[in-house]
Amino acid sequence: MGRTDIGPPDFHEMLPDVIKKNYGTWKYHEIPRPGVLKHVAESGDTVYTVRAGSPRLVSVDFIRDICDIADKHCDGHLRFTSRYNIEFLTPNEKNVDLIIADLKKLGLPVGGTSPGISNIVHTQGWIHCHSAATDASGLVKAIMDEVYEHFVETKLPNHVRIAVGCCINMCGAVHCSDIAVVGVHTKPPRPDHDRVVAQCEIPTTIQSCPTGAIRRHPDQSMKSVVVKEDLCMYCGNCFTVCPAMPLADAEGDGVAIYVGGKVPNARKPPMFSRMVIPFLPNRPPRWPEVVQAVKKIVDIYAANAKPYERVGEWIERIGWEAFFRRTEIPFTEQHIDDFTHAVETYRTTTQFKW
Amino acid sequence: MGRTDIGPPDFHEMLPDVIKKNYGTWKYHEIPRPGVLKHVAESGDTVYTVRAGSPRLVSVDFIRDICDIADKHCDGHLRFTSRYNIEFLTPNEKNVDLIIADLKKLGLPVGGTSPGISNIVHTQGWIHCHSAATDASGLVKAIMDEVYEHFVETKLPNHVRIAVGCCINMCGAVHCSDIAVVGVHTKPPRPDHDRVVAQCEIPTTIQSCPTGAIRRHPDQSMKSVVVKEDLCMYCGNCFTVCPAMPLADAEGDGVAIYVGGKVPNARKPPMFSRMVIPFLPNRPPRWPEVVQAVKKIVDIYAANAKPYERVGEWIERIGWEAFFRRTEIPFTEQHIDDFTHAVETYRTTTQFKW
Amino acid sequence: MADETPLLDELEKGPWPSYVTEIKRMAKKNAAAKDLLGIQEQSYKDRVTHWKHGGIVGVTGYGAGVIGRYCDSPEKFPDAASFHTMRINQPAGWFYTTKSLRTICDIWEKYGSGMTNFHGSTGDIILLGTTTENLQPCFDTLTEAGFDLGGSGSALRTPAGCVGQARCEWSNIDTLGLIHDLTMEFQDEIHRPRWPYKFKIKASGCPNDCVAAIARADFTIIGTWRDALRIDQAAVQEYVKKGLDIQELVVRRCPSEALVWDAKTQELKLLVDDCVRCMHCINVMPKAVRPGIEKGATILVGGKAPIIKGAYLSWVLVPFMKVEPPYDEMKDLLRKIWEWWDENGRTRERLAELIERLGFKTFLREMGLKPVPQMVKYPRSNPYVFFDR
C-alpha cells in the first residue's frame, strides 16, 4: 500500500549547491548569448544556465538522456521552466560550451531566451484528449520548425509567447498569449439519443449550455435532448458533461488564431488575446495555412514594432484596422463580439484609421 | 386652426449678414479675452462674439432684455449655445465693449470660453418634473456662484464641463461630464395599492424593473405589486410607468457626484463619468456639501492637472487611488460596480499606487 | 399661496444670475408664475417635488410636443394646478432674429406663465407652464408666427447640431443645413409618436463634438475628413516663437503618435496614415493646422442615458459618409434603422439596447452593411463564435 498525502518532494533536496547557497540573494543577470543566462549573487557567486528546447511529449529515454548531461556537467541537477524548456545550471562557465555541445548531439536546440520565441505552451490534442478539435503536438512541431530561428536567436522587439490549445477549454495561458492557436469545432453536437438516456443527466446537460441551445427532446418518450442549431456556438461544454453529444467532425473542426495577449504587468497591464482568424482547416500533418499565418504575423510584427513592444502593445499603437490592413487578413462578422460583454468592445469614438 | 408640420423657421432667416456671407469659409479664430471670440474668414471678414451667461430658466422679459442689446449692437440677431449661453455677434470690434457694458447693466457675466467653466447643462428639478430627486436650477445657481471666477476667467488646464441631472434619467450629457451632479433616491418605491389598481398595468410595471425587484402582490385579490426591497436600487423606472409607486422622500433623496467624463475625441476618446460620492443630503436652498465637494474637485484638478488634461485624463494619469487619496473622499462598497458589466471594471493588473 | 419665499430668496444672492429673480419678475404680473414660485418654495421646504405624473395632453393632430404636468396641491396653488410645457423646435444652430424672439415672448406672455427655458437640453425652446385649454390657441398662434412643436414621447426628438459652418472654421459638414433638412423631412416622425421609445439625432461638425452627440444621440453624425490635415508651417513656427512647447503640448499628446516635431528644421511632420483625426493639434494651433479637404462624416449609433440597461456612447456604424443635399444615403439609413427597430424593439427599448439584445451582426445584416474593423475597439476575445454553415 502506498502512502497517501505525502505531497511532492521538498524542493530543497533538488537544488544545486550554488542555488542553495545563494538562495534569495541574487543581484543581477545577463544574457551573454541566446539560451544562456548568467546570474550573479550578492556573494559574488555566479550561476550559468543553459536552456534547451524540448518537445514536452517525451519518452523516459529522453529524460535519461538529459539526466546524462546533467550528471556530466551539473552535479546531477537540472530544472524545467514554466514553458517546458530544460535548464542546465552550473557555476562553472567552462561547462556552458560542453553542455551546448552535448545538447547538439541530442539534437536539442539551445535558446528560448528573450526577446525571441520560446517553447509553445500546449496541450494534449489527439494524443490524449476526447475534447480535441485539433492536434496540439503536431501544430507545435510544425510551427516551431518554421519560427526556429527565433528560438535560437534573440532579434525580435520583445518576446512572442505562442500557445496552442486543442479546444476552447484552452488548457494553458492561451487566452493571454501573443499568438494563440486554438482548435475549434464549427458544427453543433449530434446527440446520440440512445446513449443520452444511458450516460447523461438531462437537466445538467441542458444547464451546461451557455447560450441555452439545448432543449428537452419534444418527443417526451425519448428522454433525450435536441440542439437548436442556430443558438449553438460549438463550445463543447455539453459534451464535457454528456459524452453522448460529440461535436468532432473532420470538416467542421479546425483552428482559430488569436493575437495580442500578454501576461506581464510590464508597461501595459495584462491583455486578452483577440480573434483574428476565425477558422483555418485542419490539415495534418503540418497545417500549412496555420503555420503560414503565424509566420506572417511574426514577420510583420518583427518588421514594425518598436523595441519592447509586445504584439498587443504594437497593435494597440497602430490600431486594429491597421493590423488587418497590413496582414491582409479579412475582417468578418465573426470578429465582432456577440457574447455577454460584447457592447464594451464597440468603438465609441471617431478615433480610427482608414 | 394652426398649420401642422411646418417645422422650425429656416435658420437662414436668422443669420446675421456677416455669417451669411462667410458661411463655410471661416479660417481661424482667436479668444482675445475670456468670453470673447474672434473668427476670421477667408474673405478677411471678422466676426466678434460676446458670450454671456444665463440662468436658462428665464422670463420673457429677460429675452426681451437681451433682444434690446442685440438690436442696439448686433443688427437684431443673437444666438444661444449648446450650453444655454447667449452669444452676441458683430463684425464691428468697437461693439464688443458696448455689448459687455450693457450686459453688465443686466447683471449678466461675460465668459464661458475655454479653458474655464461654462454654463451648467441641467434639467427641470422641482421646477417641473415629477421624477426629480433634487432641484436642478438651485444647485446650478449655488455651484455657479462658487466657481464664478472660472466662468469669467480662463485659467484652468482645460475646460471643465459640469452637468446637473435631477434624477438618474440624466437629461443632458450628464453621464459624460467632467463633473456631474445627479439627484438620487435611496429608498424603494412605496406602491399605493389602491392607485396601482386604477392607474397601472401590472405586467408592464413588473417588466420595467431592471433588477426584477417587483413582484405580483402575494394576495391575489389585491391586484397590485410588492417590491423586494433588497433588490431595489431606486432607479425610478417603475415610477415612470406606474405613477402609483413614488420614491421621493425628504431624507432618502439627495445628490451623487460623478467625475471624469468627457465627450470630445480630442486626445483620449470620450469617457463616462464615474461615481465618486454616492450620496450627499439635499440641503436647499444652497446645498453646501455639494457645492464644497464640486469646488474641492475643481481646485485639486486646477492645481495638479497638466495643460489640456481634462479631469478624466488627469485622473487616468494619476490613478483613481491617488484621486481618492488627494480629495480625501472615502472609497466605499457603492463605488464598486455591480451592474451588468461590473466585472469589466475590476483591476486585472498589479499596476496601482499605494 | 406663499408671498414669502425665505428659502428661494437665498438664491438671489451671489454673482451668477438668479432664476429666482426671473420667476419673481413674472410673478408680479402672472398668476401662474406666482404659484410656480410658491410651489418651488414649498419643495425647498419639503425637499420633494410637488409635481404629479402628467396626463396625456396635446394639440390636435400631434401626439408629441407637450409635456403634461399637474401640481399635487392644486388647492394651495390653483393657478399652477395644471402647468404643461410646450417644446418649440428651435431654428438650427440656435440663431434668432430679435423679431422672432419677441414674437415668441408676446405669445407666451399671453398664453402661458411667461417662464421659459432657453433652451431645453435636447435643444428645443421650452415654454414652461400653461393650462390644458391654452395649449391649442397657443399652438395656433405660434404656427401662424412660423414656429412648430418639437418632439416628445416615443417619437423622433428635435434634432440638433453645433454652430458648424455658420461660425466655426473646423466644421466638415453643414450641420445647420443638414439638421434643418432632416427636421423638415421627418416632421411626421417628430410629431406623431409610434415607435418603441424616443430616438435622437445630433450632428457635430468635427470630432470636438460641441453638441455632445456621441453621448446623447441614437444617431450621431460627426464631421471628419479622409485625407491629411493641413499644416501651415510658418504659422506653426509663429506659435513656437510665441512660446508654445510644441513637443510637450502637441506632439506628445497626439493619441496615435502621428506628429513629429523637427526642432532643427522647425517643421511639424504628419504621419498621415497614423492620424486618427482627434482634433487636438488643431485645437491648440487653430491658425496653423486645419482639417483636410475630402470632407464627410462618421455615423455612430446607440448613444443614450442610463435607463434601462445603462448608458451607452454611440459607436461607429459607417466610418465615412459624404454629407451633401439631399442627404439621401443618410435618410435611407435612418429609415432602415427605424423600420428594423420598430419591428423588433420592445416598449422602452432604445436602439442600442435592441442591438445589444439581437446582436450587432444581425443589425449589420439588416442594414446591408459590411463589418469593418473601425466598428470595434478590438476583435472578440471569447471563442464563442457562430458560423452559418
Added chain:
Amino acid sequence: MADETPLLDELEKGPWPSYVTEIKRMAKKNAAAKDLLGIQEQSYKDRVTHWKHGGIVGVTGYGAGVIGRYCDSPEKFPDAASFHTMRINQPAGWFYTTKSLRTICDIWEKYGSGMTNFHGSTGDIILLGTTTENLQPCFDTLTEAGFDLGGSGSALRTPAGCVGQARCEWSNIDTLGLIHDLTMEFQDEIHRPRWPYKFKIKASGCPNDCVAAIARADFTIIGTWRDALRIDQAAVQEYVKKGLDIQELVVRRCPSEALVWDAKTQELKLLVDDCVRCMHCINVMPKAVRPGIEKGATILVGGKAPIIKGAYLSWVLVPFMKVEPPYDEMKDLLRKIWEWWDENGRTRERLAELIERLGFKTFLREMGLKPVPQMVKYPRSNPYVFFDR
C-alpha cells in the same frame, strides 16, 4: 495496429525536436506506446480524436490525480484500449536531481507507456498512458520513491510558482517555499475533490509573472514591494554609455510617467508615489534598478479560461500582504474563500463566476475585507447603486 505512419513521419523532419521520434523510441519496446503511435496516425488520417470520455478511475483513498481515458477503437489498438494518465505533483520550481528523475523513468517504464509530459500545463509531471490495473501499483511505487499525485477534477489543482528566489534577483517572495508549504498544507484539498469545480493557485515572485498566474489561477499571488525601487545611478550611466536610449526606451515607456531622466546630471529620478511597479525599467536595466526592500505580495482572484462565462484575468483583492512562513494570513483567506464558494457555487462554477453572480460586494463582506480603490480600474459609471438603510 499500423506499422506504417506516413503522416506522422512528416513530423520527424525539420529542426525542432520531434515528439513523433519520441513515441517511436518507446514504440520499439512498449506495446502501449506503439498503439499510441497508431492511434495518432489514425487521427491524422481521420482528422478527429479517437479518445472517448474517461470513466472514473483512480487510486485508493484519492478522488483526483488520474485522468481516465479509453480509445474508441480498442479492437484496432488493444494495447492502448485504456490509456489513463497520472498527474505527479512536481517539486516546487521544477528542480530535480537526476536521481529522482531516473527513478520516475524506471517506474513509468515498468507500469506505463513510457511516454510523459515534462510538464503538463498546470505544472504536474504527466505520465501518459497506463491501464486501470496498473494505477495502484504504480502509485504505490511512486509514493515509496517520494512522489505523490497532483490534483484533478473539482479539487485544488497542483499549485505552481516561478523559479523565484532560487535563481531570480527580482523575486519579492519565496515562491518555492510558499508553494511547497501550501501544497503540503492542502493535501486533502488536492486529493479529494469536493468543490463545485477546480481551483488553482499560482505564485510569481514579481509582476513579470513568469507562471502566468494572473491568467490561469483562481488565486493569484504576485510579489511586489511597498517602498521605492532602488536605482544605482552609476550603473544607469553605464547602460547609457553603452548606448541605451534611456529617454525613449525606459522613461517614455514607464506607464505612469514615474521616471525622469536628467540628461545634464545623468541622473534617473523616480517619482516614488507614481511608480506602479510594472517592472519595465528593472527589466531593461537589471544591473541598475531593483525592486524595493519592503516586500510582500498582491493577491488577486478569479483568473481562468473561457468555460463557461468567458475568460477572466485575476483582479486585485488584497493590494499588499506580507508573505512569510507559516503564511497564516494567506491560508485563512484561502479557507474563507473555499468555504464561501463551496457553500454558494453551482456545479462547474469557478470562483470568478460566482463572485460575478453574487456580487463583489457580497464577496468582500464575507471575506471581511474593506473596499479599496486598488480593486477597480475605475469606479462605477452607472447609477444603479444599492444602499443598506
